[in-house]
Amino acid sequence: MDLEKSIAALNNPVRRRILEWLKDRSNFPPALPEHADLDGVCVAYIQEKAKLSQSTISNYMGQLKQAGFVVGERHGQWTFYRRHEENIRSFLAAFQDEMLKS
């Protein structure tokens, strides 16, 4: 858990908004029938909502993944990203600790 890298990943409004969107799958278009059983959202849907280029969003998801806030799972040609709630919580705990603990 690298606080430095985590904070840097969150120091961007679009990346934070993506993390918010990923709280609820219904923020995105419905999954294809063959993906109905899979968790997470593909890059193209995130891109469409964020209105930034494909390469930018792929890069952003890479940063969020490196920081541990999301996991990406490849299924065929698609990568499905979803939040890693445990890592998010432990980041927040560590951050709060640094900010408040005497």
Add this chain to the structure above:
Amino acid sequence: MDLEKSIAALNNPVRRRILEWLKDRSNFPPALPEHADLDGVCVAYIQEKAKLSQSTISNYMGQLKQAGFVVGERHGQWTFYRRHEENIRSFLAAFQDEMLKS
């Protein structure tokens, strides 16, 4: 309370370390006798500990102040900075909310 500006202010290891140091006055040299009753730490002491230039530290303290994490109180030629605990807590609450709230 501007989450954007707050996170940017914290996206720097020295500024975060300064906030940590300010938790405890004894991280710095003792105050001058005539300042014994004052709270906070002068810029020069922070600069000495951070080992960065005076202008950089003044700039950093300005950013932390703009974000609401510290207050600066002028007494004569000195500005004494101290943490604004309430603002720090409410930032953390808002941030945690953005990160976790469904």
Add this chain to the structure above:
DNA sequence: TCCATATATCGAAATATCTCGATATACCGC
């Protein structure tokens, strides 16, 4: 195998941040 689709990576231009030294401002004591 060849083509189409989804994602990742590369290289670059625009912009922002970091950090400094120099200078300005504010205040104190003489």
Add this chain to the structure above:
DNA sequence: GCGGTATATCGAGATATTTCGATATATGGA
């Protein structure tokens, strides 16, 4: 008012981030 000290602001060079289009890689289907 003048000189000295503490802090703030300015301008600039170095570095990092943002964001893009182009290209590479991976996969699935005809």
